[in-house]
Amino acid sequence: MTSHPPHGHPPEGHARHPHHARSVAEHRAAVTDLLARLAAESRVEVLPLSGALGRSLVHGFVAPLSLPPFANSQMDGYAVRSADIPDGGAELRIMPPVPAGSRPQPLQPGTTAPIMTGAMIPAGADAVVPIEKAVPDHFQEPGRHGSVALPATAPGTYVRAAGSDISVGEQALAAGTCLGPAQLGLLAALGMAEVEVYRDVSVLLVTTGDEVVEPGSALPEGKIYDSNGTLLEAAMTQAGLRVRRAGISTDNPGELQSLLRTAGRDVDLIVTTGGVSKGAYEVVRQAMADQPVDFLHVAMQPGGPQGLGTFDGIPFLGFPGNPVSCLVSFEMFLRPALSALLGAPAPRLPLHGRLSRALTSPAQKHQVRRGTLRPDGTVNLEGGESSHLMHALAGSNVLVHVPAGVTELATGDEVEVWML
Incomplete structure (x- = not known):
């Protein structure tokens, strides 16, 4: 067949040398170019944080408030004015306690206030003495406001300053960030209930080959069970893609074309396994004879034979038929391309x-x-x-x-x- 590159031109030398093996980097770039439309603004949606796990952030996000939004205590203890306590320690009069979530009254000179972890530091206080360093080393009963002996402490001790995590106006997350639990937790801490993300990528996955049968059925002589479909569906689903299985296609090119048109008209990507080598019965190559699809060899082992282009305008990738080759092809080309374009799935480190x-x-x-x-x-x-x-x-x-x-x-x- 006469092959046509799906976008732009093939790598330098490819057209002049049909048997030239494309490098891994060249083919990964070609796959990324093929899928560039997936990063279009038209594929953006707004989701609640609970539904955005594994999606990627469309726009960079600037913190609308500081974290923490106010200075608060890192420990259960006593809020103090450090200047009130000399090197040898001092006994201070106890003021009403400061529980988390309350707005405390200012701390007067010569006094201290019991304070709980996360509670707002009273105006006038600049440090916290942990309860275990106090004498007595436990909080007094509610309603009793006696005195407590406390050791000297430096300003800022056990105080979480306002904005010590992030200040208002700072970039909280960059565009393309893959939203995991930590990133979603940060958005929640900043008061966000929903977020703009890219829609998940829908994939039609088709296994080809007369020799392949579905697991669970009888295994005639000369046949093998299809592992490619389960292997790739699991890998793609784990990476956040929405996979549609179309079963196993025969080695009849017309039947494969009909299957792709019926099952794949509204997907973002079509992926097939098998039928892309140079044998006599390569059904995918035959079915793509009138489509702008390039069949080539990548300088990679396993997974050298690859197909890339569009089928009826839908991006198409043809992976080899052996199961390890399928997974390697996904990990080396499709997953990195989606990571580069959308930020999700997260790249392999x-x-x-x-x-x-x-x-x-x-x-x-x-x-x-x-x-x-x-x-x-x-x-x-x-x-x-x-x-x-x-x-x-x-x-x-x-x-x-x-x-x-x-x-x-x-x-x-x-x-x-x-x-x-």
């Missing part, structure tokens, strides 16, 4: 570990191995290089990256890993 055994890697490919990062920082490789090893993948907690150009790594060498 790179960590480093040391190999427990040596490995080899093809010189011109970025190899992605599966492994287990141990508490001592060592990385055990799970299984081999093959892209069908689901048991090895299930026993792994990291993807291990071996960049292009690196052909050998010895035991103890450092590698970059992404936690799964």
